[in-house]
Amino acid sequence: MTFCYQCGIFYIYPGGTVDVTVHKSTEDQNLEELMSAAGGPFGGTTVDTAFEKLLEIIGSKDILSTFKKLYMEDYLFMSNEFEAKKRDDGDHTVRITIPLVFETLIKRNRKQTIVTILEKSEYKELVTYKNKKLCIQPTLFKSFFQEATDGIIKCIADVLKHDSCAKVSDIIMVGGFSESRVIQRSLKKKFNSFRFLIPDEPGLAVLKGAVYFGHLPNAISIRVARYTYGVQICPKFKPGDPEDKKIILGGSERCKGVLHPIVRRGDRIQAGRGYRHYFFPLENEEKFNCGFYVSEQREPKYVDDIGCRRLGSLTIEIPNTKQDKLPKIEETFIFGETELTFFAKIQGSRQPIKCCFDMLDVNKLP
Numbered sequence: 001m002t003f004c005y006q007c008g009i010f011y012i013y014p015g016g017t018v019d020v021t022v023h024k025s026t027e028d029q030n031l032e033e034l035m036s037a038a039g040g041p042f043g044g045t046t047v048d049t050a051f052e053k054l055l056e057i058i059g060s061k062d063i064l065s066t067f068k069k070l071y072m073e074d075y076l077f078m079s080n081e082f083e084a085k086k087r088d089d090g091d092h093t094v095r096i097t098i099p100l101v102f103e104t105l106i107k108r109n110r111k112q113t114i115v116t117i118l119e120k121s122e123y124k125e126l127v128t129y130k131n132k133k134l135c136i137q138p139t140l141f142k143s144f145f146q147e148a149t150d151g152i153i154k155c156i157a158d159v160l161k162h163d164s165c166a167k168v169s170d171i172i173m174v175g176g177f178s179e180s181r182v183i184q185r186s187l188k189k190k191f192n193s194f195r196f197l198i199p200d201e202p203g204l205a206v207l208k209g210a211v212y213f214g215h216l217p218n219a220i221s222i223r224v225a226r227y228t229y230g231v232q233i234c235p236k237f238k239p240g241d242p243e244d245k246k247i248i249l250g251g252s253e254r255c256k257g258v259l260h261p262i263v264r265r266g267d268r269i270q271a272g273r274g275y276r277h278y279f280f281p282l283e284n285e286e287k288f289n290c291g292f293y294v295s296e297q298r299e300p301k302y303v304d305d306i307g308c309r310r311l312g313s314l315t316i317e318i319p320n321t322k323q324d325k326l327p328k329i330e331e332t333f334i335f336g337e338t339e340l341t342f343f344a345k346i347q348g349s350r351q352p353i354k355c356c357f358d359m360l361d362v363n364k365l366p
Helices: 045-058 061-070 072-085 100-110 114-120 138-143 146-160 181-190 202-215
Strands: 008-012 018-025 031-040 094-097 127-130 133-136 170-174 195-197 220-224 228-233 246-249 252-255 258-263 268-270 274-279 287-295 308-317 329-335 339-346 353-358
Touching: 018 146, 031 146, 045 061, 045 072, 045 114, 045 133, 045 146, 061 072, 061 100, 072 094, 072 100, 100 114, 114 127, 146 181, 170 181, 170 202, 181 195, 228 274, 258 274, 258 287, 258 329, 287 329, 308 339
Parallel strands: 008 170, 031 220, 170 195
Antiparallel strands: 008 018, 018 031, 094 133, 127 133, 220 268, 228 258, 228 287, 246 252, 274 329, 287 308, 329 339, 339 353
């Protein structure tokens, strides 16, 4: 979900996750992100899991697994039919065709019919089997959505507690799961003071948005950092610092592995702007290694803290100099829309060392 002073945008993707962000429309018709994305595993797969639990009661885990493995075409046919039913409002009995081969597997292995199994189960008042179809009562069908609904509502409520959401007025739902009228009705009932905007084809809206963003990558001019980015430094060793981090550099006691944040989690960052850090090497070396890190914490202390990892490093060659002072080194982070670029150079030099990271690659995140 993206919330703005003008409107909120609520992204529900057709897979297993829901993303919620907050945006503000700007005077130049772009969007400005006001808080980093939130969300969780509350997408359509939670409903699929609930339905599969019903199938496991009718058959068993082993039977359902065998069915998937040996008769994938029939399994996909049943799954696609249920996928279509997820868009219903849940006010009427939902009927799902059970493939003949699945019914045969159940009879062969359990020595019972589906009708008999259901009559002995906890679902005897909620599910019947007629004309090769499971007939699911509205109460049970809606319960399949309970985990997703509760998770989405809590996520939205947590986001709306922030001061930046005080002027949010609209919620736009996109993504395949947004087509579910059960989800739509639950959210509209809970957040009845907001105007909901749902396109005719919410799933296609995500694709169209991706194409639009490809042509206009600066459509979101300001974002909020989801992680802390920084470099490793070695400040003077102080009382209270871990003894195992004490080293001698340049003739003085230093604390190794300290993470110096350049951009902190929650900071607003502008695409294309450089965020710089300057320092002097502590020893006269021919080469200097610049390591850069990403952390889940806003104020990390050390590069080996939990949730912190090294993204990469650059090596700078230090020229021979007869000056008493060692050259100053400049390190720069530049955030693009989907890319992070790290530069390191000796100040005054026109030949920086460059390294780029595609932040759509999950392996580059903590």
